[in-house]
Amino acid sequence: MEELFKQIANLGFPIVVTIFLLVRIENKLDQLSECIHELTAAIKSMK
Structure with missing residues (x-):
């Protein structure tokens, strides 16, 4: 169980940063x- 918490702690930060x-x-x-x-519309209106 302790190993699971260590893995979550190690992987949690990169996952949060990636989502952000x-x-x-x-x-x-x-x-x-x-x-x-908008640029496309402006160019078309110039012609």
Whole structure:
């Protein structure tokens, strides 16, 4: 049982950091996608 707790302690931090970074990257990708669509619309309106 003690070994299980050690494994959870060792793996818990990287898992939390990974989830945090994935959520942040997802938000940034959504913003980037929106900006690309706006840029595309602006370029089309210039023609």
